[in-house]
Amino acid sequence: MKIVICIVFVVFCRSIHAKVNNDYWSQRAKLLQSEKKSMFGHGIVLDASEQAVNEILMKAKNEEIDKGFKDPSSFLPSQNFLRVHDSIDNSTVFRVIRDMPKGAALHVHDTAIVSLDYVYHNLTYRPNLYVSQQDDSLRLRFFDKPKNDSWTLLSDARNETLDARIKRQLSLEVDADPDVVYPNGNAVWKKFISIFVFGRDLICYRPVFEDYTYQGLLEFYQDNVLYVELRTILPTLYELNGTEYGPIEVARIYQRVAERFERDHPDFVGLKLIYAPSRRVNASKVREYVATARSLVDAFPGFVVGFDLVSQEDIGLPLVEVADQLLDLNNELPFFFHAGETNWYGSSSDENLLDAVLLNTRRIGHGYALVKHPELLEMVRRRNIAIELCPVSNQVLALVRDQRNHPASVLFAADYPVVVSSDDPGLWAARGLSYDFYEAFLGIMSRRADLKVFKKLVYNSIQYSAMSKEDKWKALDIWLNKWQAFINKYLGRVS
Amino acid sequence: MKIVICIVFVVFCRSIHAKVNNDYWSQRAKLLQSEKKSMFGHGIVLDASEQAVNEILMKAKNEEIDKGFKDPSSFLPSQNFLRVHDSIDNSTVFRVIRDMPKGAALHVHDTAIVSLDYVYHNLTYRPNLYVSQQDDSLRLRFFDKPKNDSWTLLSDARNETLDARIKRQLSLEVDADPDVVYPNGNAVWKKFISIFVFGRDLICYRPVFEDYTYQGLLEFYQDNVLYVELRTILPTLYELNGTEYGPIEVARIYQRVAERFERDHPDFVGLKLIYAPSRRVNASKVREYVATARSLVDAFPGFVVGFDLVSQEDIGLPLVEVADQLLDLNNELPFFFHAGETNWYGSSSDENLLDAVLLNTRRIGHGYALVKHPELLEMVRRRNIAIELCPVSNQVLALVRDQRNHPASVLFAADYPVVVSSDDPGLWAARGLSYDFYEAFLGIMSRRADLKVFKKLVYNSIQYSAMSKEDKWKALDIWLNKWQAFINKYLGRVS
Numbered sequence: 001m002k003i004v005i006c007i008v009f010v011v012f013c014r015s016i017h018a019k020v021n022n023d024y025w026s027q028r029a030k031l032l033q034s035e036k037k038s039m040f041g042h043g044i045v046l047d048a049s050e051q052a053v054n055e056i057l058m059k060a061k062n063e064e065i066d067k068g069f070k071d072p073s074s075f076l077p078s079q080n081f082l083r084v085h086d087s088i089d090n091s092t093v094f095r096v097i098r099d100m101p102k103g104a105a106l107h108v109h110d111t112a113i114v115s116l117d118y119v120y121h122n123l124t125y126r127p128n129l130y131v132s133q134q135d136d137s138l139r140l141r142f143f144d145k146p147k148n149d150s151w152t153l154l155s156d157a158r159n160e161t162l163d164a165r166i167k168r169q170l171s172l173e174v175d176a177d178p179d180v181v182y183p184n185g186n187a188v189w190k191k192f193i194s195i196f197v198f199g200r201d202l203i204c205y206r207p208v209f210e211d212y213t214y215q216g217l218l219e220f221y222q223d224n225v226l227y228v229e230l231r232t233i234l235p236t237l238y239e240l241n242g243t244e245y246g247p248i249e250v251a252r253i254y255q256r257v258a259e260r261f262e263r264d265h266p267d268f269v270g271l272k273l274i275y276a277p278s279r280r281v282n283a284s285k286v287r288e289y290v291a292t293a294r295s296l297v298d299a300f301p302g303f304v305v306g307f308d309l310v311s312q313e314d315i316g317l318p319l320v321e322v323a324d325q326l327l328d329l330n331n332e333l334p335f336f337f338h339a340g341e342t343n344w345y346g347s348s349s350d351e352n353l354l355d356a357v358l359l360n361t362r363r364i365g366h367g368y369a370l371v372k373h374p375e376l377l378e379m380v381r382r383r384n385i386a387i388e389l390c391p392v393s394n395q396v397l398a399l400v401r402d403q404r405n406h407p408a409s410v411l412f413a414a415d416y417p418v419v420v421s422s423d424d425p426g427l428w429a430a431r432g433l434s435y436d437f438y439e440a441f442l443g444i445m446s447r448r449a450d451l452k453v454f455k456k457l458v459y460n461s462i463q464y465s466a467m468s469k470e471d472k473w474k475a476l477d478i479w480l481n482k483w484q485a486f487i488n489k490y491l492g493r494v495s
Numbered sequence: 496m497k498i499v500i501c502i503v504f505v506v507f508c509r510s511i512h513a514k515v516n517n518d519y520w521s522q523r524a525k526l527l528q529s530e531k532k533s534m535f536g537h538g539i540v541l542d543a544s545e546q547a548v549n550e551i552l553m554k555a556k557n558e559e560i561d562k563g564f565k566d567p568s569s570f571l572p573s574q575n576f577l578r579v580h581d582s583i584d585n586s587t588v589f590r591v592i593r594d595m596p597k598g599a600a601l602h603v604h605d606t607a608i609v610s611l612d613y614v615y616h617n618l619t620y621r622p623n624l625y626v627s628q629q630d631d632s633l634r635l636r637f638f639d640k641p642k643n644d645s646w647t648l649l650s651d652a653r654n655e656t657l658d659a660r661i662k663r664q665l666s667l668e669v670d671a672d673p674d675v676v677y678p679n680g681n682a683v684w685k686k687f688i689s690i691f692v693f694g695r696d697l698i699c700y701r702p703v704f705e706d707y708t709y710q711g712l713l714e715f716y717q718d719n720v721l722y723v724e725l726r727t728i729l730p731t732l733y734e735l736n737g738t739e740y741g742p743i744e745v746a747r748i749y750q751r752v753a754e755r756f757e758r759d760h761p762d763f764v765g766l767k768l769i770y771a772p773s774r775r776v777n778a779s780k781v782r783e784y785v786a787t788a789r790s791l792v793d794a795f796p797g798f799v800v801g802f803d804l805v806s807q808e809d810i811g812l813p814l815v816e817v818a819d820q821l822l823d824l825n826n827e828l829p830f831f832f833h834a835g836e837t838n839w840y841g842s843s844s845d846e847n848l849l850d851a852v853l854l855n856t857r858r859i860g861h862g863y864a865l866v867k868h869p870e871l872l873e874m875v876r877r878r879n880i881a882i883e884l885c886p887v888s889n890q891v892l893a894l895v896r897d898q899r900n901h902p903a904s905v906l907f908a909a910d911y912p913v914v915v916s917s918d919d920p921g922l923w924a925a926r927g928l929s930y931d932f933y934e935a936f937l938g939i940m941s942r943r944a945d946l947k948v949f950k951k952l953v954y955n956s957i958q959y960s961a962m963s964k965e966d967k968w969k970a971l972d973i974w975l976n977k978w979q980a981f982i983n984k985y986l987g988r989v990s
Contacts, residue, residue, distance in 0.1 A: 371866070409866075
């Protein structure tokens with residue numbers, strides 16, 4: 001009798017034990033499933049062909065991560081892009097991404113979209129370009145005839161030293177370790193701004209400006225991007241005869257270049273402008289900006305689509321100081337504010353996020369600090385405000401050294417409305433969007449993120465753009481055809 | 496008539512305009528208020544004296560941040576602790592923190608709690624300590640008489656080179672830039688583990704072990720910590736005569752040291768152990784661990800309080816592989832698992848977080864990756880699982896270079912149950928908890944975080960400890976007296 005009771009008891013315990021354990025494993029599976037279902041791209045369905053291509057992609061991704069896991073020095077998203085961009089070119093994951101049609105680029109800046117190659121090898125060899133080297137300052141500018149004798153024809157002055165100096169002034173790239181050359185954000189921003197200042201007179205010669213813009217669109221197009229929204233300060237352009245062009249005329253020049261580009265590339269959906277002058281001004285200057293923005297939108301409906309303020313947020317005018325003026329513009333001109341491009345938690349730049357959201361911004365530029373503001377995060381989701389993530393920029397400008405620490409992991413984990421863009425690719429040897437897609441995919445998203453996220457990034461880039469509804473459908477249709485071609489190309493490699 | 500209508504219209508517009516703007520400002524104030532109300536420490540009320548001391552603290556904090564904002568190279572939480580700990584000693588904010596009574600240390604490791612100063616200048620000068628230098632390997636061990644002639648009495652062998660080598664083997668500190676010497680997590684973990692291996696024979700000589708442990712408690716006590724929970728592997732101890740002590744005996748030795756320390760320091764609440772052997776084993780070894788853990792808890796109720804697994808999580812046994820065995824222990828022995836001490840999102844170490852939570856862990860060691868798992872985050876809150884944040888450790892062990900990017904900002908923003916601890920302070924020239932409190936306060940929390948957060952950290956450290964209810968009240972009472980003295984001391988400086 002005792003033995004029977006014992007056996008029954010043991011069997012009972014075992015079944016309890018089995019039940020506890022079964023509960024555990026089913027809960028675990030449920031939790032993993034639930035994580036998967038709330039991740040970025042969760043709603044996307046891959047058809048059989050896409051699944052086959054996904055396998056190629058994920059094989060390459062897992063191999064690259066596994067290698068990095070064993071030898072962290074081989075893991076590229078952990079290292080400064082300025083040092084590893086050439087290695088990225090050899091990544092299989094990157095090559096697949098480069099081949100993909102990638103939708104729209106929604107966060108890029110006017111005079112930083114063209115590769116150094118073109119700017120240096122083409123633009124600096126144009127006729128009528130003069131150089132001035134006084135003390136420490138180096139300048140380039142086109143003249144019919146220079147105003148004073150500090151200027152020499154560049155083609156006469158060229159030598160190895162000068163050429164190297166010019167190249168250095170056109171890019172953040174350095175020969176030494178960039179983390180040492182640029183030990184913090186302020187140091188790299190100083191150089192960053194100096195590139196814009198130096199490049200201005202070179203790029204803002206009207207014929208060069210047109211070529212520069214055309215080339216910029218071409219580089220995005222060649223990277224399989226089908227539409228671009230450009231933040232522009234609408235810089236003053238000049239002719240050799242001294243004629244200068246103000247914002248309205250410059251917008252018109254942009255429009256002409258865009259039309260020409262679209263004619264030459266019928267499968268490119270277009271260019272639009274966001275007027276985005278410098279925030280490194282005092283509040284009264286913003287009143288002028290607002291007036292200019294109004295005239296631009298009146299003059300170019302559907303082409304100039306919004307307003308923003310640019311330059312280093314930490315030391316620029318906080319939105320809160322001009323909120324009253326900006327409120328006047330509300331509902332008249334959409335806002336696309338940079339906000340929270342900082343790691344100073346609780347600073348004015350951090351709190352720009354509050355004002356951007358309360359000012360009804362359509363999208364947030366960077367929003368790097370957004371995850372530190374849980375209530376804003378929920379407002380962003382509710383109000384359907386897209387976050388423009390620019391991973392390479394954030395790394396190069398020293399916000400984060402290792403993409404695996406980029407806060408956007410949190411945004412991807414919970415499927416916030418994210419788009420990925422490239423900010424200023426020309427200044428750091430990137431091109432188009434591919435490098436940023438690579439960093440986001442390999443460095444910021446989960447190991448489990450797959451081909452679905454790229455479709456989601458494309459959909460978001462179209463959905464959150466300022467395109468008309470009609471153009472959105474057109475863009476989607478063009479993309480879909482290219483996507484099918486991309487899938488078929490890789491399918492060919494499977495069989 | 497027309498004029499009247501116009502005036503009425505203008506007045507009407509102005510009032511609409513004023514209303515829109517008023518709405519904006521009230522919404523903004525509400526949002527800021529709401530952020531404040533959901534932040535870590537929001538529930539704490541400061542009395543008038545505390546408010547006065549808070550002003551001193553916040554003045555120093557704001558000055559230190561403002562200086563860092565202008566000159567980032569002066570901002571210490573952005574820089575490797577190994578390089579800047581001496582500068583931290585000069586920070587006013589740090590000095591205030593060092594003076595504070597700081598509650599309990601809930602995440603520290605047995606053989607890494609004592610400063611290099613003591614280990615080197617005291618322990619390595621003990622009699623009977625021998626050195627062996629064969630090829631690249633350096634060893635220290637106490638003998639009555641060494642087994643073979645590879646061993647020399649250290650006091651005979653000492654010279655500058657050997658002394659320097661011993662010091663280097665006892666600490667992560669380096670003469671060069673630590674970010675260069677340790678370019679990634681694997682590199683620094685390799686050195687980190689080698690310190691434990693080298694130190695074992697030095698520290699595990701029973702009389703030395705007792706002194707080491709006493710000194711460790713003393714250093715925490717001197718840093719105004721009133722209770723310690725030690726993760727211990729319960730290393731085998733030895734006597735000169737060859738006698739060795741296993742886990743049960745070592746736990747008893749710990750208990751005796753703790754009792755002696757408590758007798759000598761009646762305002763110290765105590766020491767408890769969490770049995771935490773290495774996770775760098777195969778699954779079958781865990782069965783042994785579990786058996787040992789059971790006997791320990793039986794033999795030392797209220798002293799050995801739980802179970803964990805330690806060592807580099809990325810390359811150690813994932814919890815999922817031993818979940819079945821660990822489930823058997825559930826409800827019998829509380830778990831305090833390390834989990835998510837990684838930035839490999841989607842890896843097995845990242846997903847240890849799932850298992851830790853599902854295995855009903857009482858606290859999570861590090862939980863660095865937790866913010867990437869929103870559903871787990873909510874479970875952690877619901878189940879009241881504390882997250883043991885160790886900022887200096889995470890920086891030194893290369894998870895994050897700049898504390899401003901530490902994901903715990905997200906935890907503090909939404910008042911998750913966080914405690915701050917120091918992991919292995921002796922290996923990187925920290926002491927007690929003060930340095931970690933400093934990094935959390937200045938580098939990870941908002942600029943707006945103030946004295947309230949320290950009270951909250953203390954309350955959490957008591958609440959989430961394994962102390963008995965009675966001891967919790969005792970700890971709180973002791974802390975409160977010390978806190979009052981701390982406040983009075985600083986009040987004296989105001990008047």
